[in-house]
Amino acid sequence: MRRLLMSVCAVVLANGAAFAQDESEDWAIVLHGGAGVIERGDMDAATEAAYREALDAAIRLGGDMLADGASAMDVVEAVIHTLEDDPKFNAGRGAVFTSGGRNELDSSIMRGSDMQAGAVAGVTNVRHPISLARAVLEHSPHVMLQSEGAEQFAADQDLELVDNSYFFTERRWASMVRAVRRMGLPIPPRPEGAPEAEPIEEGALDLMEREHAFGTVGVVARDASGEIVAGTSTGGTTAKRWGRVGDSPIIGAGTYATSQCGVSATGTGEYFIRLNIAARICTYIEGGDTPDAALDAVIMDELTDMGGDGGVVILANDGPHWSFNTPGMYRASWTPGEAPVVSIYGDEE
Numbered sequence: 623m624r625r626l627l628m629s630v631c632a633v634v635l636a637n638g639a640a641f642a643q644d645e646s647e648d649w650a651i652v653l654h655g656g657a658g659v660i661e662r663g664d665m666d667a668a669t670e671a672a673y674r675e676a677l678d679a680a681i682r683l684g685g686d687m688l689a690d691g692a693s694a695m696d697v698v699e700a701v702i703h704t705l706e707d708d709p710k711f712n713a714g715r716g717a718v719f720t721s722g723g724r725n726e727l728d729s730s731i732m733r734g735s736d737m738q739a740g741a742v743a744g745v746t747n748v749r750h751p752i753s754l755a756r757a758v759l760e761h762s763p764h765v766m767l768q769s770e771g772a773e774q775f776a777a778d779q780d781l782e783l784v785d786n787s788y789f790f791t792e793r794r795w796a797s798m799v800r801a802v803r804r805m806g807l808p809i810p811p812r813p814e815g816a817p818e819a820e821p822i823e824e825g826a827l828d829l830m831e832r833e834h835a836f837g838t839v840g841v842v843a844r845d846a847s848g849e850i851v852a853g854t855s856t857g858g859t860t861a862k863r864w865g866r867v868g869d870s871p872i873i874g875a876g877t878y879a880t881s882q883c884g885v886s887a888t889g890t891g892e893y894f895i896r897l898n899i900a901a902r903i904c905t906y907i908e909g910g911d912t913p914d915a916a917l918d919a920v921i922m923d924e925l926t927d928m929g930g931d932g933g934v935v936i937l938a939n940d941g942p943h944w945s946f947n948t949p950g951m952y953r954a955s956w957t958p959g960e961a962p963v964v965s966i967y968g969d970e971e
């Protein structure tokens with residue numbers, strides 16, 4: 623069983639209160655960059671170092687902002703921006719392709735204090751889908767927008783729009799071509815505006831497949847005021863068809879926040895949607911379960927029993943936790959007074 627609990631400082635335990643340090647130090651952040659069959663020896667040293675560096679930079683950006691008094695909303699958006707811009711992750715640039723050969727992006731964000739939420743699905747031309755999700759929360763009367771309507775709203779909100787080819791990466795393209803071939807479907811034409819084709823190492827494709835083409839990104843932050851915000855951004859699953867939407871933009875499935883709990887998920891969305899994973903973890907915790915017990919019940923028992931795979935990062939009153947039933951999950955956390963934790967494999971902290 624791979625469930626990892628962050629250490630909680632003695633002061634906190636002694637006082638029986640979360641993060642009982644001085645006000646400005648009362649913050650926490652946890653993030654993921656996807657889960658899957660990521661095992662030691664799969665990646666060469668340089669690739670592994672690049673992932674660790676990206677996770678470390680992201681968690682430090684978020685922690686520094688929180689320590690400077692930034693709101694959890696601003697922090698979640700800013701940290702997800704950097705991960706959406708990083709082609710290693712399946713969000714924004716570097717997102718996976720549909721079987722039709724384009725990138726369709728999903729994202730959501732939720733604020734715990736008032737349980738306001740915004741979500742978008744199937745957007746093809748918004749550089750930072752998390753910002754569009756935030757705009758839905760802040761500037762629309764709705765919770766979830768999809769495809770052309772969401773893109774129209776993005777234009778109305780003056781968000782940065784890009785051509786779909788902006789999201790193109792060779793390795794994600796090659797991975798989709800391989801999947802589409804296996805499915806017996808026609809290989810879609812290379813998108814207009816994509817760079818010249820480059821050879822991709824078969825080993826890199828194998829790794830991506832074992833990663834399940836995961837690489838979805840998610841952040842949960844609590845700021846000094848106690849506000850919890852959770853956000854998630856993804857390209858979905860490789861070679862998805864028919865306008866498929868996963869759990870990431872579905873409030874309660876891939877993202878959830880209340881005044882006491884925040885969750886961002888990654889994994890095969892079809893399971894996370896049916897199990898309403900993110901909301902149920904918070905419901906268990908608010909009903910009196912410890913975070914460990916809630917994660918055991920939902921991830922290790924229910925998700926696993928259903929045959930699903932993936933994991934979550936959560937913030938509860940005693941700080942960050944994570945849980946996954948895959949061999950690895952790209953992840954990081956930081957709380958005041960502790961060094962940031964950056965991990966990939968199941969046998970790490």
Ligand code: ASP
Pocket residue numbers: 656657712835836837838856857858859867868869870876887888889890891892
């Ligand atoms: N949960 C995402 C989806 O199903 C994929 C992932 O997390 O890798 O769309």
